[in-house]
Amino acid sequence: MRNPSSAAKTPCCSKVGIKKGPWTPEEDEILSNYIKREGEGRWRTLPKRAGLLRCGKSCRLRWMNYLRPCVKRGRIAPDEEDLILRLHRLLGNRWSLIAGRIPGRTDNEIKNYWNTHLSKKLISQGIDPRTHKPLNPFPSSSDNIEDNNHLASTSNPNPNPDFNPGSLESETAATQSNENFVFNLHNHNQNKKVEDNEMVMDGFMMGLPTSHSSNINQENYVNEDTFSSFLDSLINDTVFMSLHQQQQPNPVHQLSSSHHGNIWEGEVLSAMPGLSEEERALGRHHHLA
DNA sequence: AAAACAGACAACCGCTCATGA
DNA sequence: CTCATGAGCGGTTGTCTGTTT
Known part of the structure; x- marks a missing residue:
């Protein structure tokens, strides 16, 4: 329930005579x-x-x-749903950013659709909707192992089988490789909500040392166009499949044609359109720092 | 037929950030 | 630098509607 006393803090909506409710x-x-x-x-x-x-x-x-x-009404199409899933795995609950990549859809609509449909769908598949990782990382039966391997290969952002969120070994290439991308995402997002807790909680940021969030600065800034083009490439099957075929011969790291949120540092940096060698170097430098 | 329940989504609220005086 | 204001974001709640009992 909303706290009536808190309404006094928002004068624009607390004035007498202001109508509320459905339009x-x-x-x-x-x-x-x-x-x-x-x-x-x-x-x-x-x-x-x-x-x-x-x-x-x-x-x-x-x-x-x-x-x-320009607002599109009606049901979310399967391809839009797939796009939302991929973008959420990359961006977390940045609904406005996600909506910005889906023409005609609003952040509110996507947020609602996520909360009412997609999060439940992922849970029913044994996937944590926040982290896009299997809900039970240590299945006891072989059947579950098989199921979770399948899930991990299609939706887990860190499908590396060595990944263990609670151990030092969890600092896998997959986790570390997200770091620069995360870093730049926060710069893109108008430096908004740069909070340690949020960064820790965000699914694809799991394992990221919290101290990095306070060190965000302009030297790793990637401009809007670059980011936009980069996101386009991330949501393009062809680009990612070819990248993985070229760079990830290990079948464990192969991704399905419809899910490829696992971003390796080399891919992130090399996939960034218009990124200069200096910027790539900065990204590597930050990663190593 | 009506009450209870659940799901979907529209709308509100509190907060942060950007900008200008 | 500080403050006021406008704008935007994400979390949460309220309400409507369909389904079940």
């Missing part, structure tokens, strides 16, 4: 017409100017998630 078609029309006429922005004052009894945040949310012409 009516009339309100939608007023908001749509106003934004089409006047444009987006200045959300705090928009309700008054448009003649709506809503807070600015509510107007923004309604526009962003439902009224924008």
Whole structure:
């Protein structure tokens, strides 16, 4: 339950006369017409100017998630679902980043779909939706071992069989290789939420020493275009399959055609489009530091 | 038919960050 | 540098709707 006393901290939504709850078609029309006429922005004052009894945040949310012409409604397609799974394995709960790679879908929609469908689906498959790792890393029966090997080969971000989150041996190449990528992701994300706890909790960041999160600086910055192109490459089957065929002859490290979140450092650095030799070197330097 | 329950998703809240005065 | 404000994000909750009992 929401804490009534906390509402006083958010003056924009606590004013008397501000309507809450589901939007009516009339309100939608007023908001749509106003934004089409006047444009987006200045959300705090928009309700008054448009003649709506809503807070600015509510107007923004309604526009962003439902009224924008580019918002796609309807069921999530299987290919979109696959994309969400891969991006979540790479990005964690960065819903806006994930949504940014899926045209027409909003962060709220993807977040809801994840919480109501995909997380349950992964759990039913024995996969931890947070970490994308098997829920039971030490199965007792041979059947379970087989099942988990299959799961690991398709969805585990660290399919290296030596991986053990609780041991020094867990510092495998797979885990360490994510480090630079994680590092750059945080720079990309406007340095937002650079918190040790969050980094530890994020699935694909498991095993990352927390001290690194406080050392994020500009020298490892990768610009938006580079990051965007990089993500495109990550979600492209062909690129990753060819990379793995070239660089990972070991069948243990082969990935299925539909799941390949396991990123090795060499792949990450070499796959980064437009990355200079200096930047690659910086990435290696950070990894070794 | 109606109540209870569960699932889906729309919306809200608190927080952080960016920017400008 | 500090403060105020706007904007955006992710977690959580409320409400609606379909299903089961």
